[in-house]
Amino acid sequence: xxxxxxxxxxxxIWPALGASVVVIAAIYDxxxxxxxxxxxxxxxxxxxxxxxxxxxxxxxxxxxxxxxxLLALWEITVGLYxxxxxxLPAPSLIVAQFAVSTDVLWADFQQTILKGALAGYVIGxxxxxxVALAVDRSMFLQRGVLPVGNFIAALPIVGTAPILxxxxxxxxxxxxAVVVAMVFFPMLVNTVQGLKASGAMQRDLMHTxxxxxxxxxxxxxxxxxxxxxxxxxxxxxxxxxIGAIVAEFFGSPTVGMGFRIKxxxxxxxxxxxxxxxxxxxxxxxxxxxxxxxxxxxxxxxHPSQRRR
Amino acid sequence: MRSVIPVLTVVAVIVAIWFAGSIxxxxxxxxxxxxxxxxxxxxxxxxxxxxxQERPVLPTPAQVMAELWATTAGEPVFRERRGQMQGNxxxxxxxxxxxxxxxxxxxxxxxxxxxxxxxxxxxNRAMDLGVMPWAIASQTIPILxxxxxxxxxxxxxxxxxxxxxxxxxxxxxxxxxxxxMVKGLRSPNAMDLDLLRTxxxxxxxxxxxxxxxxxxxxxxxxxxxxxxxxxxGTIVAELPTGARFGLGAxxxxxxxxxxxxxxxxxxxxxxxxxxCLVALxxxxxxxxxxxxxxxx
Numbered sequence: 358x359x360x361x362x363x364x365x366x367x368x369x370i371w372p373a374l375g376a377s378v379v380v381i382a383a384i385y386d387x388x389x390x391x392x393x394x395x396x397x398x399x400x401x402x403x404x405x406x407x408x409x410x411x412x413x414x415x416x417x418x419x420x421x422x423x424x425x426x427l428l429a430l431w432e433i434t435v436g437l438y439x440x441x442x443x444x445l446p447a448p449s450l451i452v453a454q455f456a457v458s459t460d461v462l463w464a465d466f467q468q469t470i471l472k473g474a475l476a477g478y479v480i481g482x483x484x485x486x487x488v489a490l491a492v493d494r495s496m497f498l499q500r501g502v503l504p505v506g507n508f509i510a511a512l513p514i515v516g517t518a519p520i521l522x523x524x525x526x527x528x529x530x531x532x533x534a535v536v537v538a539m540v541f542f543p544m545l546v547n548t549v550q551g552l553k554a555s556g557a558m559q560r561d562l563m564h565t566x567x568x569x570x571x572x573x574x575x576x577x578x579x580x581x582x583x584x585x586x587x588x589x590x591x592x593x594x595x596x597x598x599i600g601a602i603v604a605e606f607f608g609s610p611t612v613g614m615g616f617r618i619k620x621x622x623x624x625x626x627x628x629x630x631x632x633x634x635x636x637x638x639x640x641x642x643x644x645x646x647x648x649x650x651x652x653x654x655x656x657x658x659h660p661s662q663r664r665r
Numbered sequence: 666m667r668s669v670i671p672v673l674t675v676v677a678v679i680v681a682i683w684f685a686g687s688i689x690x691x692x693x694x695x696x697x698x699x700x701x702x703x704x705x706x707x708x709x710x711x712x713x714x715x716x717x718q719e720r721p722v723l724p725t726p727a728q729v730m731a732e733l734w735a736t737t738a739g740e741p742v743f744r745e746r747r748g749q750m751q752g753n754x755x756x757x758x759x760x761x762x763x764x765x766x767x768x769x770x771x772x773x774x775x776x777x778x779x780x781x782x783x784x785x786x787x788x789n790r791a792m793d794l795g796v797m798p799w800a801i802a803s804q805t806i807p808i809l810x811x812x813x814x815x816x817x818x819x820x821x822x823x824x825x826x827x828x829x830x831x832x833x834x835x836x837x838x839x840x841x842x843x844x845x846m847v848k849g850l851r852s853p854n855a856m857d858l859d860l861l862r863t864x865x866x867x868x869x870x871x872x873x874x875x876x877x878x879x880x881x882x883x884x885x886x887x888x889x890x891x892x893x894x895x896x897x898g899t900i901v902a903e904l905p906t907g908a909r910f911g912l913g914a915x916x917x918x919x920x921x922x923x924x925x926x927x928x929x930x931x932x933x934x935x936x937x938x939x940x941c942l943v944a945l946x947x948x949x950x951x952x953x954x955x956x957x958x959x960x961x
Binding site for chain 2: 403408415416419422423444500501511513598634642644646
């Protein structure tokens with residue numbers, strides 16, 4: 358990054374500064390010294406790696422070291438300072454709990470993600486795309502729907518959860534309904550914008566081919582809208598999980614991730630809560646990754662998908 | 666301005682669907698009640714009754730607006746109790762403020778922290794490689810859904826009131842700002858950066874004179890995403906912790922006691938708050954970009 362001689366001359370400053378910080382911390386409190394030492398040591402390794410080497414190896418190693426350091430610090434801090442597991446359980450405790458209760462967590466995962474979130478996601482996004490196609494045919498509707506949709510997309514739709522739970526009961530159907538309400542408008546706005554994305558020249562070209570509405574839709578405008586549609590789909594993956602989990606706070610059968618979190622918080626079994634959060638994080642990343650993978654497969658031609 | 670009529674049309678359609686929904690969903694209860702009393706109701710009677718039930722399945726827009734008016738304009742925000750002036754729990758303004766205060770405090774904290782981290786990421790390759798993938802991955806985690814447990818844990822440590830809720834908002838507004846600001850701070854093109862290098866500008870000078878001004882449009886875009894997320898975060902944080910005041914608490918008590926009109930009015934208040942916050946940021950954005958000469 359930097360040019361010139363000054364940074365090179367001062368290269369010894371940072372290790373010296375780090376070492377003195379560790380020593381001062383250790384004098385004040387040995388445990389603090391250990392924590393600072395681990396942190397600064399890992400940071401130095403990362404700094405050296407990032408400065409010394411290029412390539413994909415470093416791109417994988419540096420974040421891995423960073424993540425592992427955070428986990429290690431969590432474990433060390435909880436161990437050294439004797440933090441009560443009710444407040445913050447150590448990662449090892451969470452992993453152990455996760456390993457013991459995989460069947461419960463799997464049932465929760467099925468109930469919340471596979472039934473509630475996924476059903477709502479498919480219905481909501483599908484309906485939004487269909488409505489967008491209908492809206493797209495009229496300039497008048499487009500002008501009306503875009504601002505209203507943008508406005509509603511910024512609202513706290515999660516708040517409809519208690520109402521929808523009242524209407525659709527405690528089962529997964531009410532969770533799917535919340536998810537539909539949450540994903541519909543972001544998806545609608547993105548798709549309407551996407552359908553406008555094809556250029557006037559391209560549309561004129563289709564016109565000179567005497568292409569019908571459907572032909573130009575499927576051959577030109579839908580493919581052009583795909584990057585926008587996938588943007589909406591990716592935003593909606595997280596929204597879907599949030600909706601499904603939050604809706605369970607308002608009432609659910611005795612299974613589900615939101616139910617589990619609510620119940621185990623009440624019992625102060627924080628290791629189980631964190632195991633559930635871990636599952637939610639895994640599900641969120643996996644869901645997002647899956648959509649991103651499909652995007653790469655379908656919109657390989659788009660500049661954002663080029664390999665650098 | 667040419668979109669005013671289309672927008673009004675769409676809103677009118679939504680309101681019409683809502684009224685129709687009210688009539689359809691509340692009808693069963695009306696008919697049931699009439700049958701028990703052995704009354705024959707005409708269609709007009711049924712419709713009239715569905716529009717003014719006390720605990721309707723779906724309250725009409727008019728009922729919600731009336732409740733909103735009654736709990737904002739019709740109630741003082743403060744009342745005297747045991748010789749002290751306290752917030753009036755019947756006033757929706759009071760509840761909205763209980764939610765807005767932590768939202769805004771957390772939003773400011775999250776934004777400042779986000780900008781600082783973004784500056785670090787842009788200037789330090791180790792931070793860029795190490796932190797950025799986690800920042801992006803953390804966006805895919807439904808963190809909002811676990812907000813309540815953060816409140817419970819912080820309560821157990823002894824933190825109560827404003828701080829735990831604002832920490833959630835801070836966390837939720839933090840990552841959009843980091844991601845947006847990193848993009849913004851990197852948005853100056855190579856020519857501009859080279860020019861500053863020929864001036865022998867230091868990193869700090871490049872940051873203040875080129876990178877930060879260039880990042881302003883990106884900053885405002887992510888601020889608008891962040892404040893909406895922060896508000897939702899505060900509301901959800903109030904849900905399962907038995908909070909007594911705040912819009913989330915209004916939603917929860919409404920759902921416990923079947924007070925549908927109360928739920929809807931709280932929901933509308935939340936929507937109004939979100940709209941005001943985003944509008945405020947848009948106004949700030951317009952003023953800033955105009956002063957910087959970027960306005961349209």
